[in-house]
Amino acid sequence: MASSAVPVSLPVPSRRRLFASMMYESILLFGIVFLVGLIFDYATKSYHALYLRHSRQFLIFLAIGLYFMLAWRRAGQTLPMKTWYIRLETKQGTKPGYVQLLLRYLLMWPIPLACALLVQYLSTLTGYASTDLLIVAAPFSIFVWSWFDKDGLFMHDRLAGTRLVDLQARITKQQAKTA
Structure with a gap:
């Protein structure tokens, strides 16, 4: 089993590739969030978005966590990461x-949530509802730590003892050896 481990x-993959993978991941997560929300609404007969809002959010949080943990444990990759x-x-x-x-999943959340709170504060401070549009930047705030990390890791990877690796580099090395 140890022989199949990647050196x-x-x-670490480039930030551009990590960003592209994240964009692809958001499309898949939209489907998961939609499906879980639909099942939740059907099961609870809720016809209003604010009805049982915290229960819905918690269930979606669990569903996303389950998706990531099962994919990461099985192959170390989600579909976008494979791509x-x-x-x-x-x-x-x-x-x-x-x-x-x-631990990695739970540690992914503090920075984007802090960024979302900052956007809410700025919206309240300025009085401009359009400031709320900055919320789309919140998920990308996880990249900030990687600019200062000596290995280019995300904060949650550093704290959880994990890392993302660039498998394309291994393919390139293998092709160079065979050429």
Whole structure:
């Protein structure tokens, strides 16, 4: 089993590829959020978006977490990560365990939520409702930490002991050896 582990020497994917993967991921997550919300509304017979809002949000939070944790544990990748040749692994180059994956998932949220609170504060401060449109930048705030991290890791990866690796670099190395 140890022979199938990717060497730790693989580089971190470029921010451009991480961003592209994140955009693709958002399309899939839209489907998950929609489906979970639809099932929730049908099961609770809610006809108003604010009815049982916190229960709905918690269920969606769990569904997204389950999606990520199952995909990461099975293959170290979600579909967008496969498309962009990105894989999640531990610092040692192995598959993360469920506790590590849960920690990573939970640690992904503080920075975007803080950014969302900042947008809400700015909207209240300025009085311009259009300031709320800045909320679309909140998920991308996770990139800020990576600019200052010596290895280019996200904060949640640094704290959880995981890293994203560029599998395309391995393919390029293998092609260079065979050429």
